[in-house]
Amino acid sequence: MLAIVSTAMQILTQLVFSGIALGMIYAVIAFGYQLTFATSDTLNFGQGDALMLGALVGLTLVGLGVNYWLMIPIVCIFGAVQGAFVERIGVRPAIKIKSEFGWIMSTIALGIIFKNVAENVWGRDDLKFPSPLPESPLHFLGANVLPMEILVVVGAVAMMLAVEVFNRKSIYGRAVVATFNDRDAAKLMGINTGLVITFSYALSSMSAAFAGVLIAPLTLTGATMGAVLGLKAFAVAIIGGLTSGMGIILGGIILGIAETTTGFYLSTGYKDVPGLVLLLIVLAVKPAGLFGKMAIKKV
């Protein structure tokens, strides 16, 4: 009896661990949605494609012989430039004319363009991203975890913390927060809100590009990798709340664990359903997201 209970526990632990790893992948992408929403009330629907570009640029650099760890800052710079480009081309014109929906179409369009460019440059096959860490699993509490999965969790949390600290402590970060609170007031106070918004897009795509190279060794790399992940991350952003960093992490973990446990205990055919049902419930009951309010208080 005890043996049965302990194997059942082991399975649950394994499912939870895999769910957390999967959820953090979603969370780290969802974080990018949050960054731009915080300053401009707009979202970059090409977030998944920013992630894909980051991963593919990273793969090319690694192929050229650049060390994985050295490659990360280069990819981050690339991501920042790409994000600033998206804002200037797609979002700024829409904000200028106070268009409600223009930015939705233009960020989606830019995302598709990036995907097509990537297909032409890198082809459409899924490529292997060499893992910088050993690929043999570690044993932890009776479950197996890949070193790379731990890196994703640590990397994601570190990145979010870094951005939060930046926003709260530095003068630039305060400008970001001020822009979020009241764009017009911030403008009157002498903050260049346009620049702040560009900056937030750069930061958002940078985090996506970073996420790309972080998760690529686990997910396979290819022009189409962003589509499904970007969509799931969007669900996470809604569940967790677009204004809460904490909510994004918890939302990601909830969705990840929901997927793995449903797959095991219910049916692998339905593993995507509970997460989406949760999304519908959250939208109906608490449209700001599970943790939406909390974050507003924090600011």
Next chain:
Amino acid sequence: MKFNRRTLTTLTLATALSAAFPVLAAEPIKIGVDGPFTGGSSSMGVSMRDGVRLAVDEINKAGGVLGRQLALVERDDESKNERGVQIAQELINKEKVVAAVGYINTGVSLAAHRFFQEAKIPVMNNVATGSLVTHQFDDQPENYIFRNAAHDSIQAPMIVEEAITRRKYKKVAILADSTNYGQLGRADLEKALELKGVKAVTVEKFNIKDVDMTAQLLKAKEAGAEVVLTYGIGPELAQIANGMTKLGWKVPMIGSWTLSMANFIDNAGPGGEGARMPQTFVQEPTTPKRQSFIINYLKTFNPKNARIDSPVSAAQGYDSIYLLAAAIKQAGSTDGPKIKAALEDLKTPVEGVVTTYNKPFSAKDHEAITANIPVFGEVKGQKVVYAYAEDQKVASQVRVKDVNAKGALTVKK
């Protein structure tokens, strides 16, 4: 007609061309090629297309068919059913092809073939394996769909035979993707297992682009599976192998022929070693014909590491053109019904890479490959080799079609 600059240029060009080639009568015979040249199935699509190109090139150099050159009209269906439908209509109505070869994905085949059936244009399906592909029009007097690939009703029993009879496993798990291909294959596997009196301990599903297989694999592990039978395509199959490595649970993978895809072998790395799958062709120069095919393929297309991405697709693509050319030659015409009639009654054997096709088709039977032709391949050292040394030893004796070969499931529509 409005006369503008564009029509003028076209006219000038046309005049110039007709002056350069006075023999307009010998216009080329157009053959449509449909396959996914991009996306997760592209290693099969591109290898197939290259095999087709190689065969057409050889035939054209030798003078063509009926004194006319063969011309290919290649289209990328991106593994999408709706693209396949558009392409079928384009090939038939706009390009006016004489016949079509290709089709990798069963779903795309089923969606697209009915247009060729209606237009009475033969299709030589050279890669898609769904059992239904050649039986879609069983209720009609004529069927224009032929195939020279090992269909699932052959593959599924082979996989089960390998797992249950040869390697004596008792507890099997089935992991199949949620596409037409995966789910039809899963049904065939269950049927074949039933014939052996075995029921899978667990049957699991996964989606294209899934990145985590923990739940599926844990279920198989908990059910005590000794072997995992797979029906899916390369990238997700690689995630299964990687997931096993992660869970520290390693049982053999035996599955449909897609386990030989380059994007499985590359992405699974060491985790993919030992995977076994039925193959109609292994990249080994076991006959002079196969040797020259491999040499020419590597010389012309120069694939990475001198490894054909999907040797089976390349070989079947190559053979499909020779079968079609033989039928056009025998028919003495490019008329669809006449080519079809010739295919159903080919008088002279066609020497291909996979086998020598001696009366490969009849009015009732549109499958060129029977259960005795495929062998088991195994991933070893990042390429596919013969799984059994005795198969390799006798590989130079070409296995030919045997309509009485045992092992295939009967297909009912």
